[in-house]
Amino acid sequence: MSFLLWLLLPVAAASGWLVAQHQKRRKPISSHLSPDYLKGLNYWLREEPDKAIDIFIKLIDVNNETFETHLALGVLFRRRGEVNQAIHIHQNIIKIPTLDPQKRNLALFELAHDYQNAGLFDRAEDVFKNLLIVENYQIPALSQLLKIYEQEQEWEKAIKVAQKLAKLSGKKMPIAQYYCEQAENYREQGNTNRVQQLIQKALDTDPFCVRASIIEASLALENNDYRQAIVAFKRVEKQDHKYIIEIIDDLHDCYHAIGQIDQFQVYLQAILNRYDEITPILSFVKIIQQQLGRQQAIDFVSKQMLERPSLCSINSFLALSKADNTLLHNTITQLLNNKAFYKCNNCGFTARKLYWHCPSCKKWNTMKSIQGIDGD
Ligand SMILES: [Zn+2]
Incomplete structure (x- = not known):
């Protein structure tokens, strides 16, 4: 599409100029082309597209007929990273007093995008907000506002916009994650009451929010409230058992602190019976070995090696093995x-730490531990 636009630009400029000349003179179109057009074409042939475009744009009057060309050019400039040019073109469009209102709204939407890409968030926010009164633009403008608020970490505004979007689109929005973001901020400030309120809001919004349970449990652990921490940590299993590995060490410490390690052993055994796909990371295997015995740990790792062969399961097996394989074990540890x-x-981005908000595609709660030969 972009390539076609580049190709058609001189043609569009020529036809726009000829139509303009015709309208001005009200007499037959001259077969002579403007010197400016020839100059532009010359730049084009010399592969100086920026200079050529400047001339061609000046040649085509912005009106209802040439609107699409100008709009598309602006978008093209923005995609090339030349946002100032894009802003200039889209601002030119909305200046036209006779422009059809629907076209004007479309140009405004693109202009707001330009501002957003240029990092001029206040201006982008104003334009997107103004478009909210136009029914067709409610969902797209709210979606863009949400992106701005996420980027600016304005969680209160993000929550309000996401609530409206959820109502309008019927889609699930990551509102619980925004409450968690706020909770993390208040936790850093030491405002425990506010953290607890926000965790509750997150869980009311999304009872399956693992992150809220982990924050709640960690806070309780900090305050030596081990029983409360156990309740919150164990909730993670019901919310999404793939995150058990994130909490098992801390849960072990909680049971140890209240002197009920036998209960932890019962829970650990139940977990192993219930789920097959737990990542056999060394610390987890170590806990199984300590709490349930070496044979249980070997059984667990052997099963994982057969069902989902991975460096992690092989390494765990080597750690448990009595044979002298230190070199191999250390090599695999280095690889890991x-x-x-x-x-x-969603996008395949990989990392060594867990991100609730993917740094690459900006989706929430899409990062999970890697299973199998390529991962753990
Ligand atoms: Zn992603």
Whole structure:
């Protein structure tokens, strides 16, 4: 599409100029082309497209007929990263007093995009907000506003916009994650009451919000409220058992602190019976070995090696094995040190730490621990 636009630009400029000349003179179109057009074409042939475009744009009057060309050119400039040119073109369009209102709204929407890409968030926000009164633009403008608020980490505004979007589109929005973001901020400030309120809001909005449970449990752990921490940590299993690995060490510490390690052993055994796809990371296997015995740990790792062969399961097996394989064990440990543990289900971004908001595609809650030979 972009390539076609580039190709058609001189043609559009020529036809626009000829139509303009015709309208001005009200007499037959001259067969002579403007010197400016020839100059532009010359730049084009010399592969100086920026200079050529400047001339061609001046040649085509912005009106209802040439609107699409100008709009598309602006978008093209923005995609090339030349946002100032894009802003200039789209601002030119909305200046036309006779422009059809629907076309004007379309140009405004693109202009707001330009501002957003240029980092002029206040201006982008104003334009998107103004478009909210136009029914067709409610969902697209709210979606863009949400992106701005996420980028600016304005969680209160993000929550309000996401609530409206959820109502209008019927889609699930990551509102619970925004409450968690706020909770993390208040936690840093030491405002425990506010953190607890926000965690509750997150869970009311999304009872399956693992992150809210982990924040709640970690806060309780900080305050030595081990029983409360156990309740919150164990909730993670019901919300999404793939995150058990994130909490098992801390849960072990909580049971240890209240002197009920036997209950932890019962829970650990139940977890192993219930789920097959738990990542056999070394710390987890170590806990199984300590709490349930070496044979249980070997059984667990052997099963994982057969069902989902991975460096992690092989390494865990070597750690448990009595044979002298230190060199192999250390080599695999080194290999694992350079490997990502988490992968975004949406875009494939990998990382060694868990991100609730994918740094690449900006989706929420899409990163999960990697299973199988390529990952853990
Ligand atoms: Zn992603």
